[in-house]
Amino acid sequence: MTKKATAFDKFVKKPSNAAVKEQFKQEKRKYKKERADYFDQKKKEARAKQPRDNSFTKGDTPAPAPILHVKKQSDDQMPLNKFIAHSGVAARREAADLVKSGVVKVNNVAITEPGHKVSVKDEIKVNGKKIFLAKNLVYILLNKPKDYITTTDDPQKRKTVLDLIGRATTERVYPVGRLDRNTSGVLLLTNDGELAQKLTHPKNEIKKVYSVTLDKPLEKNHFEQMLNGVKLEDGVATVDVLAHPDAKDRTVCGVEIHSGKNRIVRRLFEALGYDVKNLDRVIFAGLTKKNVERGKYRFLSEKEVRDLKHFGKGK
Numbered sequence: 001m002t003k004k005a006t007a008f009d010k011f012v013k014k015p016s017n018a019a020v021k022e023q024f025k026q027e028k029r030k031y032k033k034e035r036a037d038y039f040d041q042k043k044k045e046a047r048a049k050q051p052r053d054n055s056f057t058k059g060d061t062p063a064p065a066p067i068l069h070v071k072k073q074s075d076d077q078m079p080l081n082k083f084i085a086h087s088g089v090a091a092r093r094e095a096a097d098l099v100k101s102g103v104v105k106v107n108n109v110a111i112t113e114p115g116h117k118v119s120v121k122d123e124i125k126v127n128g129k130k131i132f133l134a135k136n137l138v139y140i141l142l143n144k145p146k147d148y149i150t151t152t153d154d155p156q157k158r159k160t161v162l163d164l165i166g167r168a169t170t171e172r173v174y175p176v177g178r179l180d181r182n183t184s185g186v187l188l189l190t191n192d193g194e195l196a197q198k199l200t201h202p203k204n205e206i207k208k209v210y211s212v213t214l215d216k217p218l219e220k221n222h223f224e225q226m227l228n229g230v231k232l233e234d235g236v237a238t239v240d241v242l243a244h245p246d247a248k249d250r251t252v253c254g255v256e257i258h259s260g261k262n263r264i265v266r267r268l269f270e271a272l273g274y275d276v277k278n279l280d281r282v283i284f285a286g287l288t289k290k291n292v293e294r295g296k297y298r299f300l301s302e303k304e305v306r307d308l309k310h311f312g313k314g315k
Contacts, residue, residue, distance in 0.1 A: 076119055076120065077118065077119045078117065079114060079115045079117065080113070080115070080117075080118050081096040081114035082095075082194070083131075083133065084099070084104070086191070086192075087132055087191075088173060090152070090174060091174055091193065091200065092194075092197040100114065104126050105125045106123070106124055107123050108125075134172070136171055137190070138171045138190060138192075138299070139188065139189075139190045139192065139304075140165055140168060140169070140173060140299055141186065141187075141300055142165060142296075143187075143289040143292040143294050144295075145184055146182050146184050147182075149161070150187065152172075161189065164297065168299075173189040174191070176188040176190060176196045176200060180266075182279070184279070184294065185210070186281050186282065186288065188284065188285070195308060199311070200260060204311075205258040206258060207240070207258050207285070208285075209255070210282065211282055212254075212255055212276060212279055213276070213279075214253070214276060215251070216251060217250035218250045218274070227239060230271050231271070232271055239256065239268065241254070242254070266279060286308070
C-alpha cells in the first residue's frame with residue numbers, strides 16, 4: 001500500500017539550506033517578472049491612448065501630448081485621518097484613533113470624526129501642536145535589532161527604532177506595521193500614510209517571511225497543524241508556507257505568512273507548546289535586509305518605492 005503524501009513530506013525532503021534559499025530566489029524572480037509585466041502593460045495602455053496622427057503638414061498644429069491633470073494642493077480635500085497620516089504624525093489607522101480620542105482640532109474646533117474633510121487651508125492641531133502635510137516623502141528600510149520597540153515615542157523611555165535612524169531625515173517618519181521588542185529584521189519607516197495603510201491592510205495580503213528558532217524540534221503532527229490551522233484566542237490561524245532549511249535541524253523553521261495579527265508567529269508556536277528563542281523577519285512586501293547590517297538602515301530606491309505601490313494580493 002502506497003504511503004499517503006502529506007504537506008510535511010513536501011518540505012522535509014529539502015536536502016539543504018541552499019535548496020530553500022533557491023526556492024525564495026525563484027519566488028522573488030517570479031515577483032519581479034509579475035511587476036515588469038504589470039508596468040509593460042501600463043506602458044502599452046498609455047501608448048494606445050496617445051494620439052498617433054502624424055500626417056500634419058508644415059503650418060498644421062500637431063495633436064497635443066496627453067496632459068496629467070493635478071489638482072492644486074490648496075484645493076485638495078481629504079479625510080482628517082489621512083491628513084494626519086500624511087503629516088507624519090502616525091499611520092492612518094492610528095490617526096483615526098487620535099481623532100476619535102478628541103485630541104485633534106480643526107480651526108480650533110475639536111473633531112472626533114476621522115472622515116471629516118479638511119484641506120491645507122485649515123489649521124489642524126494634534127495635542128495642541130499644529131501639523132502640516134509632509135513636503136518630501138521618505139522611505140527607509142531598517143534591519144531592526146532586538147530590544148528596540150516600534151513606536152515613535154515611549155513614556156517608559158525605552159529604546160525605539162527612531163533612535164537607530166538618528167538624523168537620517170528631517171521629516172517625521174513612523175514604522176509600517178510592528179515588530180515586537182524581541183523580534184529583529186526588516187522594518188519599513190516612512191511618512192507616506194497612503195502607502196503605509198496599503199501595506200498593513202489585511203485585504204492586500206502582504207507577505208512576510210520569518211526565520212524562527214524554537215526551544216525544541218518541531219514535531220511532525222504540529223508541522224501539519226501549522227499548515228491546516230491552529231486555534232488561537234482570536235480565531236483559527238495558519239501559515240502559508242512552512243519549511244525546515246536544514247532537514248536535520250527541526251528547531252529552525254522558515255515561515256511565510258500574510259496575516260497581520262499581533263505577534264501571530266510567536267502565538268502560533270506557543271499555542272502548540274513551543275518557546276520561540278529567536279524570530280527574525282527576512283522579507284517584508286518583497287523587501288529584504290540584504291547588505292544592511294543589524295541596526296543599520298538604507299533609503300529605498302525609486303524603483304523599490306514604485307514596486308511597493310503596486311504590491312499586494314500575495315505578490
